[in-house]
Amino acid sequence: MKLNIAGYNIDTTVISAAMDAGLDPSLFTPEIISAAYARISRSPDTVEELRAEARENVPKARKSNQSIVFDMGHSSIAEHAVFNIDIQDISRLALEEIERHRLASYTEKSQRYVEVGKDYMIPAEWSSEEDRAALERLQKAASAFYFSLLEAGIDKEDARYYLPLSLTGQLGATLNTRTLEHMILAFAASPLAEMNELGTLLNREISAVAPSLVRYVEPSEYHRREYSQGLFGNQDIDPESLTGQVVSLDGSDLGTLALLMRPDQVDTRVLAMRMSRQRGIPFSRALALAGALSADQQNTEFQALLSPLGLHDSAPSELEHFTYTWEIILSAAAFAQLKRHRLSGITCSAYSPALGFTHPPALSPEQRAAAAPLIELSHETFLRMAPHGAAQYALLSGHRRRVTWTANLREHYHFSRLREDGHAQWDIRAFAFAMADTIRESAPLTAGMLCGKDRFPVIKARFTS
Numbered sequence: 001m002k003l004n005i006a007g008y009n010i011d012t013t014v015i016s017a018a019m020d021a022g023l024d025p026s027l028f029t030p031e032i033i034s035a036a037y038a039r040i041s042r043s044p045d046t047v048e049e050l051r052a053e054a055r056e057n058v059p060k061a062r063k064s065n066q067s068i069v070f071d072m073g074h075s076s077i078a079e080h081a082v083f084n085i086d087i088q089d090i091s092r093l094a095l096e097e098i099e100r101h102r103l104a105s106y107t108e109k110s111q112r113y114v115e116v117g118k119d120y121m122i123p124a125e126w127s128s129e130e131d132r133a134a135l136e137r138l139q140k141a142a143s144a145f146y147f148s149l150l151e152a153g154i155d156k157e158d159a160r161y162y163l164p165l166s167l168t169g170q171l172g173a174t175l176n177t178r179t180l181e182h183m184i185l186a187f188a189a190s191p192l193a194e195m196n197e198l199g200t201l202l203n204r205e206i207s208a209v210a211p212s213l214v215r216y217v218e219p220s221e222y223h224r225r226e227y228s229q230g231l232f233g234n235q236d237i238d239p240e241s242l243t244g245q246v247v248s249l250d251g252s253d254l255g256t257l258a259l260l261m262r263p264d265q266v267d268t269r270v271l272a273m274r275m276s277r278q279r280g281i282p283f284s285r286a287l288a289l290a291g292a293l294s295a296d297q298q299n300t301e302f303q304a305l306l307s308p309l310g311l312h313d314s315a316p317s318e319l320e321h322f323t324y325t326w327e328i329i330l331s332a333a334a335f336a337q338l339k340r341h342r343l344s345g346i347t348c349s350a351y352s353p354a355l356g357f358t359h360p361p362a363l364s365p366e367q368r369a370a371a372a373p374l375i376e377l378s379h380e381t382f383l384r385m386a387p388h389g390a391a392q393y394a395l396l397s398g399h400r401r402r403v404t405w406t407a408n409l410r411e412h413y414h415f416s417r418l419r420e421d422g423h424a425q426w427d428i429r430a431f432a433f434a435m436a437d438t439i440r441e442s443a444p445l446t447a448g449m450l451c452g453k454d455r456f457p458v459i460k461a462r463f464t465s
């Protein structure tokens with residue numbers, strides 16, 4: 001066996017210093033690795049030789065990439081070229097659009113831990129003097145309320161519920177060039193000017209370093225339609241259609257959760273899949289065997305399956321075949337956390353005042369009443385721009401959207417570990433508890449160790465006793 005580190009991400013300041021010291025600038029492109037790997041499947045040369053050839057003739061490497069990626073459609077080659085990108089002075093709303101792209105890694109400034117409330121952007125859509133002044137008025141009022149809550153001893157993570165989605169943040173993102181190309185296309189198709197601007201910047205910067213890997217960035221009508229979904233400011237959001245249980249904490253209404261679709265006979269089928277895999281028998285036979293087990297025998301089988309699970313382990317892969325689909329109405333603050341779980345399907349409609357407002361339980365009734373004029377101002381400001389999606393810049397982090405979320409049971413295990421845990425934020429935590437309760441009804445054995453990290457030792461001891 002032989003292993004080489006062929007490359008890794010390096011800070012651009014170091015790259016510039018190396019160029020200044022006389023190294024050939026054309027060598028500083030991830031296209032070299034992409035081009036070499038692209039040829040692995042068809043060339044008898046070793047991968048070191050292929051990399052050397054690509055380094056020695058970068059223009060030829062680029063041509064090879066273009067022909068393999070674009071002419072032959074072998075697009076995964078672009079995934080070998082990876083970028084680290086700082087994005088700053090970007091709105092909270094735009095951050096969500098970026099993070100719709102799940103095949104990537106993100107870390108963003110947390111409004112739970114960092115005092116914010118001073119930095120906003122004015123979107124290009126708010127261009128008339130009156131609209132601009134109205135949005136600025138809202139931003140000022142929101143900042144004043146935020147700081148008054150901090151002074152009154154309310155935590156940052158709660159006070160932020162009253163800050164608008166036009167508040168700016170910063171993000172570190174690690175993305176491969178295939179995802180980047182997709183992003184550039186999606187942002188060009190977006191109805192939001194801020195996304196269009198970001199797409200143009202990304203295209204310019206990435207194409208300067210890796211011109212052979214970014215090509216299909218012109219949106220079609222289909223792209224324009226798809227990437228505007230969930231971005232219209234008043235797309236007939238119907239508050240009457242609220243279904244499902246109200247998720248609450250200490251009596252505070254946090255939104256709703258409804259199970260739209262769930263699998264049947266989960267426990268028996270999980271066991272059957274395990275038997276089929278272990279014994280090499282067809283699933284149909286394994287299902288008959290698992291179905292014939294008594295409740296006690298099934299219990300014993302699940303002990304064997306789940307008891308070796310450690311706190312940081314992924315649940316068994318059989319659980320990936322069982323998916324749950326939820327309709328969730330939740331605050332922007334809670335959605336910001338839900339969307340970070342990338343092994344899931346998310347479709348959502350726009351934020352709307354019609355869906356209610358989540359007040360943190362830490363606020364007294366008087367403090368909530370004091371928030372009413374700000375929320376009213378937010379609605380009035382929103383209406384200036386609705387139905388355009390840019391109206392959402394005037395809504396606050398406590399405003400809600402309706403989301404359809406699909407995750408398999410393995411991802412639900414991970415979600416519960418992180419989001420039912422004592423370190424989790426109270427809003428998303430309440431949804432995580434409610435989901436786990438519902439899952440346990442249809443899969444009591446499979447979900448036997450579904451819990452937050454903090455409860456894991458207790459739940460494991462109970463499950464295995």
Ligand SMILES: Cc1cc2nc3c(=O)[nH]c(=O)nc-3n(C[C@H](O)[C@H](O)[C@H](O)COP(=O)(O)OP(=O)(O)OC[C@H]3O[C@@H](n4cnc5c(N)ncnc54)[C@H](O)[C@@H]3O)c2cc1C
Pocket residue numbers: 103104105106107108109110340341342343411414415418419423424425
């Ligand atoms: C208490 C708490 C505080 C947080 N604070 C912040 C914060 O300040 N800023 C911030 O930006 N985020 C924060 N997060 C979000 C956190 O960083 C994760 O983005 C989020 O919890 C999603 O979890 P995940 O990445 O483990 O997995 P998911 O996306 O749910 O994926 C499930 C699992 O799949 C695997 N996986 C998925 N994608 C990849 C990949 N690309 N590469 C390798 N493995 C992968 C991993 O094993 C992962 O655990 C916080 C989360 C918690 C629970």
